Amino acid sequence: SRTVVGDLMIRNVQLIEEGTTIAVAARRMIQTSVNHLPVLSGSGTLVGIVTSWDIAKAVASNYIWLDEIMSRDVITTTPDESIEAAAKKMQKHQISALPVIDESGHVIGLITSEAISVLIGVWN
Amino acid sequence: SRTVVGDLMIRNVQLIEEGTTIAVAARRMIQTSVNHLPVLSGSGTLVGIVTSWDIAKAVASNYIWLDEIMSRDVITTTPDESIEAAAKKMQKHQISALPVIDESGHVIGLITSEAISVLIGVWN
Ligand SMILES: C[S@@+](CC[C@H](N)C(=O)[O-])C[C@H]1O[C@@H](n2cnc3c(N)ncnc32)[C@H](O)[C@@H]1O
Ligand SMILES: C[S@@+](CC[C@H](N)C(=O)[O-])C[C@H]1O[C@@H](n2cnc3c(N)ncnc32)[C@H](O)[C@@H]1O
Numbered sequence: 001s002r003t004v005v006g007d008l009m010i011r012n013v014q015l016i017e018e019g020t021t022i023a024v025a026a027r028r029m030i031q032t033s034v035n036h037l038p039v040l041s042g043s044g045t046l047v048g049i050v051t052s053w054d055i056a057k058a059v060a061s062n063y064i065w066l067d068e069i070m071s072r073d074v075i076t077t078t079p080d081e082s083i084e085a086a087a088k089k090m091q092k093h094q095i096s097a098l099p100v101i102d103e104s105g106h107v108i109g110l111i112t113s114e115a116i117s118v119l120i121g122v123w124n
Numbered sequence: 125s126r127t128v129v130g131d132l133m134i135r136n137v138q139l140i141e142e143g144t145t146i147a148v149a150a151r152r153m154i155q156t157s158v159n160h161l162p163v164l165s166g167s168g169t170l171v172g173i174v175t176s177w178d179i180a181k182a183v184a185s186n187y188i189w190l191d192e193i194m195s196r197d198v199i200t201t202t203p204d205e206s207i208e209a210a211a212k213k214m215q216k217h218q219i220s221a222l223p224v225i226d227e228s229g230h231v232i233g234l235i236t237s238e239a240i241s242v243l244i245g246v247w248n
Binding site: 022023025026027029030033035051052053055056057058059060083084085087088090091094096113114116117118119120121 | 146147149150151153154157159175176177179180181182183184207208209211212214215218220237238240241242243244245
């Protein structure tokens with residue numbers, strides 16, 4: 001198909017700043033009904049990602065700080081990548097979301113396996 | 125397509141018994157790397173579902189018991205339902221997994237939006 005990440009990505013991405021607590025991250029996920037939060041440094045650079053799965057890890061291990069659970073090597077995509085390539089990348093890394101970044105590395109969106117799976121319901 | 129839920133569903137579903145704590149549910153999710161746990165009564169009937177999103181809700185609200193956060197009206201599917209219908213059902217209810225039940229109501233599998241999104245990577 002010619003569908004690219006930019007066609008499907010969530011544009012008003014919920015972000016969170018590093019250095020905060022896990023409870024703050026959990027409240028943000030619940031208030032906005034999301035499972036994934038890209039983590040930014042004070043200067044706005046993407047430094048990690050935290051998911052509701054990581055919150056479960058925190059509960060299982062008694063952690064308090066976001067830095068203790070967030071993933072630092074973030075797998076990302078760009079608006080012009082095909083959704084097939086994005087889906088393969090998520091499958092390869094067993095993850096369910098990719099922050100979408102522009103040429104200067106800023107987070108401009110988020111694409112989730114949930115959004116991609118919707119296509120199966122409409123395409124066929 | 126002719127693909128049905130039974131073709132894609134996870135068969136060794138991680139389950140959890142009602143009445144347990146949220147910490148036990150969180151540990152189970154982390155040990156088996158899943159985001160969704162169907163909840164069974166002592167007699168094996170499906171009574172709810174708990175997800176890593178619900179664990180985040182627990183952290184945001186200081187809950188302790190699974191019964192405080194699990195969803196009771198479970199949206200389910202059957203092995204012979206088309207994956208298109210399953211995808212539409214998940215979209216309608218804004219959820220990312222469906223327990224798969226047999227004629228007697230027992231949980232025999234789980235289908236996730238993550239598994240369905242993989243098809244986009246392979247079909248096109
Ligand atoms: C390996 S997955 C396992 C559970 C399930 N497959 C899911 O995606 O929720 C969970 C872990 O992947 C990490 N993760 C999620 N999206 C990521 C991404 N785009 N880049 C790097 N790590 C990511 C999370 O921080 C979490 O620690
Ligand atoms: C409405 S979704 C919002 C977040 C995101 N869309 C997701 O699915 O993780 C989260 C809620 O849906 C509930 N849920 C997930 N799968 C369900 C199912 N098959 N039937 C009923 N409720 C379900 C969870 O217990 C949780 O409270």
